[in-house]
Amino acid sequence: MDRRQYVKACGGVAGAAVGLVGLHESVSGTRIRAIPSRTDVTEDEPSERPEQKERPARTFDPRDGRTLIGTSPPSVDDGHFDAFEAWQDGPSAVVTLFADVGQPTAAIEAFVHGMLTYVWERGSVPNVVWQPYFVSREATPPTVEADVAGGRYDDPLDDWTSALTRWLRPDEGPDRRLYLTFAPEMNGDWVPWDASDGESTSEDYVAMWRTVYDRVSADLTPDHLRWVWSVNNGSRWNWADEPVGIDRYYPGDAYVDWVGVHGYNWDAWGGWKQPDGVYDAMVENVREVSDKPLAFTECACSSRYGDGYRPDLKDEWITAFFAYVDERDVRMVCWFDKEKETDWAVFGGSRGTETVEFDGTSVPAYEAYRTAASESGILLAYPDHPRVLTDAEFAGSF
Template identity: 25%
Template sequence: MSRRRTDGQKRVRIWMFVNVFLLASLTALVMHTSSRLDTAAANAATGHASTAAGPAINVPGGAALPANVPSKAQIMATSGKYFGVAEPDMPWSANAGSQIAQTAGTPPDMVEYFVNWTQDFSVVPVQDAYAQGMLPVLTWEPSPGGNARTTQVNFPEYKLSTIIDGSHDAYIAKFADAVRDAKWVVAIRFAHEMNGNWYPWAEGVNGNTTGQYAQAWRHIHDIFTREHADNVIWVWAPNIIRSAKTPLKELYPGDAYVDWVGLSAYDVTEHTAPQLIDPTLQQIRKFTSKPMLITEIGSQPGSFKAAWTTDFLTWLPKQSGVIGFIWFEYTKAEGAGTDWGFDADTSTLASFRLGIEPMKLVVLPLQ
């Protein structure tokens, strides 16, 4: 065989190898981008984000995931307060996260997003959150989706009894397995504001009866335990008692099934933090001392909004049992009832920046 022919064959083999490599790389890129698009589109239709445009799918600032995957124990042992945000494009868009950090004067260390029961668990928003230094809080809604202003209450296929009797076990186990395999810790706020009457998982609506909420919670928790999905911080999160009548104690699944207590608290007529939060906090403290995270908070527009923001951020550092808050940065155009954001007007933003600046915030153990 001649040297020329041998050299030619080598060039052909090299050419083929390079093309195979390029094709494989292109295929992987297309599949990754498709996955992000699917996840973004799905999450845009979830929970409070159901009426907002689909979130951007930027890779977080080109940043790689942190080298350290912290354990649940490590995260729960952190000190300081959480400054969290629920915002339509977060955690998918690093641009949105950067804008919030710039506006607030400090970056958030927690982000909340919404997933309904027509959707599987995706690791993408979890990784996006950690790449930006934020703990993900996944609000998991046993319904086909919608929000507090549009969700139908009657969905018989999602009655609490269908969770208890195992009708959804396959979905729940699949979700738990995906959470476990993701390895990153996820805070799951399951079926929030259950003491109201505006969601299909509340007792007294959709055929649900007294005692079923706590039973359904324990059933789901038991499946996660069976599947060894131990990287979950379980957040039991009612609404403040002002507009919700079901007694909280009967809805509580027990300390063995809860890590943090959450709370939705929106200022409407109570223009100080104690007026808004203390009555509910006092009722909760009668049956549990678990740390509290205010999982949705905001103040409606008005002349009192800036002063209320100052009062809340003065009240929070004094509360040893309240570990932080998630501000609801949705506007009326994005599906909220009104513009709850801390940046809704210049006076409120100034109050927020002055209040958050001296606060000792959580730093996740990611290094």
């Protein structure tokens, strides 16, 4: 989305597990408990995936639920995230991180075996928003889709494939899981893999996706890796040479496991809108393209309203958002919990409707989000599950 520069997530290796947050009490009497780190645990057909190794003997009963809840935190390796998970009463099912494809081998290894391991051992499945930037963001050419499909960037793709395969299928311990949200928001005009400049086409995008999918998935099963194809909630396709329909950019059901929509509510972007006004049009478009499970892998709301800030309205919007998610059968939501262009955060930001105390610090938070996370149909990580989620939950088929 053009509202921001994506967060580049691979700037270093996550450190060792941080100290636990103790019991704390909010001004309204709400107590939050510490969450310990988790250490136990035409379409061309894509290439066939191998079998995974034998499962642990223990079985886990299916849970009643309809939506996986996740977050994109400002940081995962500090006390703030400990407090967030304690406040919502458990680890998120999914934690979203951002990474560029074109990186040195050492940086790729550090991100995969450092940051992804840290998120996994905390008890969440990582979702990597994986962006095909190469050399630098500014230097990535508008022909990047054709360049990837033609083999120009095979070296970093091979590095990623090797690192992810080793991470997902470790020599010891249970196999891991990962979502890859690859090359999202191609229906905008702010990323080089869109077609706004006329130097690439939807066919180039599909060829890139299928090339990357076949390469990365070669030694993995769908129980290791799920691919998420995500569009922006509003398109900027007004040029004459490219059809408007997002269906032209869809790689095909054989190459996609989830479909997604990115959308934010902010009064500065076309006025304050209720959730149906933010998402409905694109949700309908996506449903026409595929019946794969639907995810909102980037979503948030600002409290900015008119000339001031209305945290009460944001709190009401959050309640309406989760009702909308239920009504529209959205199987995964990942809240963008960062203070970027505006106050997107629901915990630890500049505003809130309640105050949580931890480590002697008062933290603003939005009560409606905490309430939604505790509802029976919302699924946090599966406690003590060696792979965080059941196969059905990971696939969105629950």
